[in-house]
Amino acid sequence: MSEKQMHPLIQWIDYRLPVFSFMEHELHEYPTPKNLNYWWNFGSLAGIVLVIMLVSGIVLAMHYTAHVDYAFDSVERIMRDVNYGWLIRYIHMNGGSMFFIVVYIHMFRGLYYGSYQAPRELLWMLGVFILLAMMATAFMGYVLPWGQMSFWGATVITNLFSAIPWVGDSIVTLLWGGFSVDNPTLNRFYSLHYLMPFVIVGLVVLHLWALHMHKSNNPIGIDAKTDQDCIPFHPYYTAKDMFGLGLFLIFFAYFVFFAPNFFGEPDNYIEANPLVTPAHIVPEWYFLPYYAILRAFTADFLVYQVISLGGFLMTAKLAGVIAMFASILLLLLMPWLDGSKVKSSKFRPIYAMFFWIFFLDCIVLGVVGGKPAEGVWIYIGQVTTTYYFVHLLIVIPLVSRLERPKTPPDSISAAVTKAEG
């Protein structure tokens, strides 16, 4: 669509505010490596899920009451009396899980194909910040229905901040707006739960801006060199993303319509009661690996003994809290922990092997996080927690610098032609 083909009105606008040439440039012509596989669908999927969450959330907010006496009942009113309220709520509730599934796949794809490497360091780091913002949003959203798990989850997680030396208790009081999780807590969480998604939108804009500077990485991890290597985003990747979206919506709809409470906890259909503690307080599934890391730090955990100089520097609780946040914040350093000249794990078989061990480690951490902290699960949790940090701080720096990667093809188009034989 050149200047000449534009409708005069569109031309008039575009001359003053170039939204149309911007869209043409960034969505239509936007050159994209032609060898992206289906793992590259998950970025746009995450964007679409974010929009679904915003729209369903804004509608829910029209019917929800943020007060400890009415919150639980207002959610049930949505489920029973609001037109299609059950549909909107189940979309929003399961949408949270879908968002994390999509984003976790998106991140593991980035880790496997070295998408965080230069010059995409900031792109990756913005992604980690998006994950952190999502976690804060999801945590506060889970409190709003004011069920038993809402209340006790909020109590346990906010209490973590009390481990911070000197100011911990004041921070917890500030988070609660009082001396326990109560109405002020619910009100501020509701306010922040509405605010945070727009912070995420802002971060996503920066994430896309950084993406469009150096374009997408690709499965063989070498830069596009000629026009031969790229195809315009539209219609090629719009068509591919739409097909991926169709498959994803089938998956999403299955849970919404046929297993809407699969990802939830039955206890959250019991109204919050500060006097009755549930037998096992478990966070939502997407927090389970971090929860396992948090709980791995017991007083007799060897790693804790070492880093705290035999318990001298900090309590086990504080060490657990630090480790939990470090497990995500360390990802920010990925571009520098990985010293390989070659991005894609396709050409780094030893690194690829460790990638899959790390993937498995994260899954096992998730399983451990859902178990009561007793018996063999404590040890499994401690071993997998140890490996998580060993992988990021020792395995990646060493393997990436010692392994001699295979030689990638000369160009993307050479690789594609060769693959087609």
Next chain:
Amino acid sequence: MRNTMNKLMKTTALALAVASFATWASMPANAAGDTPKPPAQNWSFNGMFGTFDRAAAQRGLQVYREVCSGCHSLRLVHFRQLSGLGYTAAQIKAMAAEVEVQDGPNDEGDMFERAGLPADRFPSPFENVQAAAAANSGKAPPDLSLMTKARFNGPDYVHALLTGYADAPSGVAVPDGGNYNTYFPGHIIAMAPPLTDEGVEYQDGTKATVAQMAKDVSTFMAWTAEPELEERKSMGVKVLLFLIILSGLLYAVKRKIWEDVH
């Protein structure tokens, strides 16, 4: 060789991941010690095309009204919603009118009693939680509106609990006011066995055995917890069909567009 190793690693990692996830998913975190998993019943509302067995749910309502409602509230359910179980407007009006409801204040500022209307909720047996607790040795009987969603394997659990009263095995001490139940976490439940054979005389002539009543009232409670279930499932089937066809078309479009990319 490397490649094969790598593939093998990947497959193993994925298989282990899926297997461990499945194990974890099938073992709820709060599966309490030695409490057995309630046996799965063949519910009419199971599956993608499930609907509530109207006759069973109506009998279940009768069990609730004649037995459970003495202690348990059903505070999220309105009489008007009973149309979802196949009751006519006249039947609902009559059923609601049987209860006394406090309303007001009127123009003089006084509260007054009136007959229930379809827009009213099911009346609760106690004034408040404290009264409920005081009348039941310190612990209020739980509200039943959401019971089948508030327990793992909800309807199976309710059914198993109602039929799960047994003599305590030797060595298990049952305290005063407690009862032994195979399926209750910890086994000691305050609720005395609520159902007895012929404890209810069913309006439709069905023989009221304990097993029959347990099944009926569980069906009714599945409905009170998820009154949207039938609409949800029937919409879901249409949505899935639509999305499958749409995805097929989108795949064809994608193939066509990508035809010339080499």
